[in-house]
Amino acid sequence: MPKREKKGVSGIVTLTTDFGLQGGYIGAVKGSILKVNPLCQIVDITHLVSPQNIIEASFIIKTTYPFFPAGTIHLVIVDPGVGTGRKPIVLKEGKHIFVGPDNGVFSLILAGSTKIQSYQITCKEFFLKPLSHTFHGRDLFAPVAGHLSLGLDPKSLGPRLENLFEVEWPEPKVQAKRIVGRIIFADSFGNLITNISREQYGGILEGRGILIQGKGWKIGRLCRTYGQGQIGQPMALFGSSGFLEVAVHEGNAMKKLNLHPGDPIPILFFGGR
Amino acid sequence: MPKREKKGVSGIVTLTTDFGLQGGYIGAVKGSILKVNPLCQIVDITHLVSPQNIIEASFIIKTTYPFFPAGTIHLVIVDPGVGTGRKPIVLKEGKHIFVGPDNGVFSLILAGSTKIQSYQITCKEFFLKPLSHTFHGRDLFAPVAGHLSLGLDPKSLGPRLENLFEVEWPEPKVQAKRIVGRIIFADSFGNLITNISREQYGGILEGRGILIQGKGWKIGRLCRTYGQGQIGQPMALFGSSGFLEVAVHEGNAMKKLNLHPGDPIPILFFGGR
């Protein structure tokens, strides 16, 4: 009987995919993990990444994985290039392990770290046979994740791989009195999360007057909590993921302001501090 | 290594939220529980409570929790007031433990019981640091639930708290020959579940003639099963949650009858028994 926790691993595998919740795809991936490690604890992060949206997947895993125990395996499958030349990879960042295609889904994790070890998965020993051409999530990544969750060393999966593929993360443009950010993601409440991180831009924006405006609305200050907003009115704050959000207190900013992922968010700032 | 089952706890934590299924919020909450108790069994009740709908959350947890094993921790996070003055609380009702904001999400559980012990969570020892202003689900409630699932006594989280906040549950109006209920919730089949409980009103309605009518449709009797209805026709029955439902056999009552949560359902009853 496999042990629930081996040295260095938590026995937990997280899933982040764009598979949606219909049909049997997620079930097949989970079955394929459990066939290797029946005691694995599988945790859904989300299966509703916008189809083939690699930047969104990258953002979600980056802002979520640190909350998991050390030794957790994170499987990220947004994989439009399945069955073509893109490489399957495994990364080790601190005490977390990431598995998925080398197509940029780990860009933000790579960007935040200098000590990542990365390997191409070439060892076919763990793959399902026959390996399908269209569903590496189930046939390749899942069983590999299962073995990693039992303590398999990522090194044993294949050779070191440098120069991983990275998608271009849209950086905010900073001008004299203006930062122009971009909406990366709209959450289920309709909160619009931008690429303006508190870490990098909090020093500029916090404690200053700001102005964000659109057709018929404007936001004149940064709040700290949703509750500080006025019901039904737009507001801005650094949210729980560490990025600036445009929200509507007890409402849906995406619908009310008609803004969507990809749209620019220009912020004027002024005054001393 | 933490044990899966300690004295008095099942090792299970349930989640009921309005977070939706996109993005990393639920994943972060689960990670935060598992960091405390990696062997915790986490069960999603639902993450699709209508945004900020406290009555709906209260209804769902009330009708679902009794089916779980004794010693289960139930985390309910519908929390529009996060970061404002509302208190985080923990309740003990019989052998179940509830954790969430003191904003009324536990109203129906309080209403059904006289022996609840309730505590304000003031002990910051278990919170994530820094505690965010916008995501207590992840930073406060989740780690507390993780510790409770390991057997922590709710008493050790803070002082007794009486006079909990309660939302007003819409009671049916009872008249001479009429009960006027209200739709609380529409399930995924479009069944319209009202506030008319079998426990309180079954004695009046069962075995009698009834009449519920709308534009172009009427229901003339109470059924016991969906199968007793006619395909495509509206019908009424006391459903599995113990409340009167208006349904359409093999159809969607919400769409077909154009009725929605909040709408009144007047029921005439007549005849002896």
Next chain:
Amino acid sequence: MPKREKKGVSGIVTLTTDFGLQGGYIGAVKGSILKVNPLCQIVDITHLVSPQNIIEASFIIKTTYPFFPAGTIHLVIVDPGVGTGRKPIVLKEGKHIFVGPDNGVFSLILAGSTKIQSYQITCKEFFLKPLSHTFHGRDLFAPVAGHLSLGLDPKSLGPRLENLFEVEWPEPKVQAKRIVGRIIFADSFGNLITNISREQYGGILEGRGILIQGKGWKIGRLCRTYGQGQIGQPMALFGSSGFLEVAVHEGNAMKKLNLHPGDPIPILFFGGR
């Protein structure tokens, strides 16, 4: 304390339902399983089977269950006839066990096997009391699945039952130079999965010229991977479930081609091999 793995069982229960993700139904089913076996590993296959679509449920479980470990219990609840005369059943196919209503949800599993043992569930000992008329998923199937996951022999649930109810699976029509299939299921990417199995029809179609056409579009060959298609253009391939799919590379075939489950897909084939 129940053991996680008994002889012959994996301790895993999968769920395939049309309950949707709102409300407490799935939570109640899971609670009801865990009350019997608190260490059960419950895996959602999907809860978004189209309401009361028995053929879709049958397709999903058939193409997903083989990826789970031997000794897994598969609970399939698409049950429009709940509370009427339809029988609750348990099936044993190889090392997998299936539980659900005898209404055709297991048709495709029956069709693929000659060595199934099937039993009617008559032993009321394991049911919740009172047994509701409307929610056998929670009150009957869930606790039975919980006991099976602990190693209960299906035989002990009731007598052998032959002549199970089977829904008519729409077989492709094969003509001289044409196969007319039908769309069974559209996945979350909008890929249209037909009833044309590779097992039966791969021999006819692979390596030949084909023609599938609709208003303003045509597909002239079989691909092996999504990546072989042209971005935004329709394509056909045998997908990961072993059935022919019509897809749009990096797009949504259901929306782009305006085709839906139930629609016919005629395929001309020609040339030698």
